[in-house]
Amino acid sequence: MGSAPTIHVETVDFVMLYIVGISVILLLGITVTMVYFVFKYNRKKGHKPVDIHGNIALEVIWIAIPTLLVLSMFYFGYTGFMEMRKVDKSAYTIQATARMWAWEFGYDNGLRSDTLYVPIDQTITLKLVSVDVNHSLFIPAFRIKEDVVMGKTNYLSFKAKETGAFDIACAEYCGLNHSMMYSKVIVMPKNEFDKWLNSQIEKDSLSTQDSTKTKDSSSIKNSLSSKDSPSGKN
Amino acid sequence: MINEAANPGEKSFYQVSTNKHTGILSWLLTVDHKRIGIMYLIAILSFFLVGVVIGLFMRWELMFPGKTIMEAQTYNTLFTLHGVIMIFLFIIPGLPAIFGNFFLPIQLGAKDVAFPRLNLLSFYIYVIGAILVLVSLFLPGGPIDTGWTFYIPYSIRTSTNVSMAIFAAFILGFSSILTGINFVTTVHRLRAPGMTWFRMPLFVWSTYATAWIQIIATPVIGITILLVIIERAFGVGIFDPALGGDPILFQHLFWIYSHPAVYIMILPAMGVVSEIIPTFSRRTIFGYKQIAYSSLAIAFVGYLVWAHHMFTSGMSDTSRWIFSLLTFIVALPSGVKIFNWVATMYKGSIDPQVPFLWVMSFIFLFSIGGLTGLVVGALATDVHLHDTYFVVAHFHYVMFGGTGTIFFAALHYWFPKMFGKMYNKRFAVISVVLFFIGFNMLYFPKFILGYMGMPRRYYDYLPEFASLQLVSTIGSWILAGAIFFVVGYLIHALYKGKKATANPWGGVTLEWHIASPPPMENFHEIPTITHEPYDFSQLKEMKYGE
């Protein structure tokens, strides 16, 4: 799949296919056997039932094979996860701050933005900070998320290999407008990103104050974001 | 063994009061385990139906993107209530309190549980807890909106009635603990002569294992809840980071109870399956000891996997992989049970009556629930799927497709014994089929939605999720239709149903040896047990079918 936006997406999709593939075989095996027995040994056919108390060989087989299967699932899940967690030294760090109900991304030159702009082919590490309750930064297209917890700095890394715009959602319930806490990650070529980073510096202090209002609401019904004011809580 | 059923004109427990009262007080003050079981049935079934109706409203709201019928705050309140009712008032007490109370003593050959008065007390504690939940809805501040997991800091910040609602969960915990103590003691002390441990029916085994979890795990949630209440009331920093507390500690404590609680929900259901399959296959269970031991194994290793609910919480990567590994190991005993059940059908004489049909749909739905558990047990996939609709689908398949389906199986299996009436079997077959179709339509799309990236607890969603959300809502109508249909024909059967015989299915565990409905104190004479639990050669001695 050449079109995946990150390598990690291919890994996760593979682990998913692997586990679901085995599961479908097991599910079909169980279901077909059960339905077959119901017909084959139906009382209407008048068989005399046979009391079979158990069979050690069978029990050993059906504990051993599943054990091997689940260990392999564990292994792929583990390696796939570690791939996402290893961060190289060259990673570019951006601070992601969550508040009810908006995201804000802070760059090392002081720039802050409510949309996450990142360069392509560069490992990005998001430092995750919350100023109020738990949130979770979720980028479905990249198959990654990590909770954003107040008083604790978590991190999340990715490296995009395609340009484009992808949704960022909040995945940990955080109150009234949880479902509207969307933003976007915009992956751009390196030179464009640099241009963006530098040209935005002057506007910095103006654009960030009211980030809850400026969020990209095209994806969610406009009527909603305007109706529910975020001030109803606390 | 004496065949007690052949005793016409005998009075059932409905006709004999255990106290000096008659009428309603003979019920409200009863210490008879069967009457208490029936009172639980009425209460729990009512809450279940309330939960279903709330679920229907949630699905109605989610039918189209944007606002359909309610505001965001209302939706957030509803999914919290739905979760709290379904978990604390329906699925945790469900099978043990209703069918455990009614059948555990009978299956052991006892006249009652070990502590009949304590049993009544547990019932009233349950009622008080339930009333507190209801009261919390109407107090100023408004109904709780935290989700059933009450995660801090949100549950400290919100102005809704969190303290009252979680205090209700605290109270309900005591009901659960007392029931557990009662059942453990009953199993140890009140087995009839000859009822050795390995002659106990598997429903007894699994209820016994469950009782231990109830005793050991429930205090953890009690303590946690008290700490939250103290934190909210006095501003003591325990979990709230703003006061120097640790919100992740709350998640650990919460799941140290709530993960074992998953086994409180499922083990008794597994016990019921192990009763129904032999009865309708008319042969002994395959791997009796494996099933009994795996119940105990689940009860004791189920404590070691709580943190798999927290793979994205920011725990160290080491604890993540250790908990992932343990999760896969703990999945194995459940798999073994499924194989044993299917093997029990081999060379049986299968009569797929209504309870058996429910069990068949259980095996299918619960397998999907279990297998998708492997998907979220693996780290790489869970990081993507955690807190999405995939998880919502997974736990509904496990809890509802698993335990919920078996609630209906048990109801149809034991209904004639409990009430002495038979329901309309044709209606019953229609309802299983509708249930099965509706269930999959309601929840299967949620797996796909989850993988597409639809997070859970969302009042509104992106347009690309709309068509599957619509399918899911239509499924909820079919499913709810089936459920209300069941309730309808069962109530009808209470009044107009044909009289049930003592042993309509050809079962051999002790409840089928006594009259339907059973007499007060169950047995005239405590029976002496000479057979293993699923020895169908007894049917001859019992004069079955003559």
Ligand code: HEM
């Ligand atoms: C017709 C029946 C049911 C319907 C239509 C239904 C529907 C739903 C829906 C729409 C959600 C919210 C998903 C979300 O936005 O995150 C939900 C959550 C939930 N449901 Fe159900 N459900 C039903 C039955 C059950 C049963 C029988 C149980 C328990 C055995 C159950 C337990 C839960 C729990 C624990 C939650 C999570 C609540 C939370 O997020 O705090 N549901 N259900």
Ligand SMILES: [Cu+2]
């Ligand atoms: Cu959030």
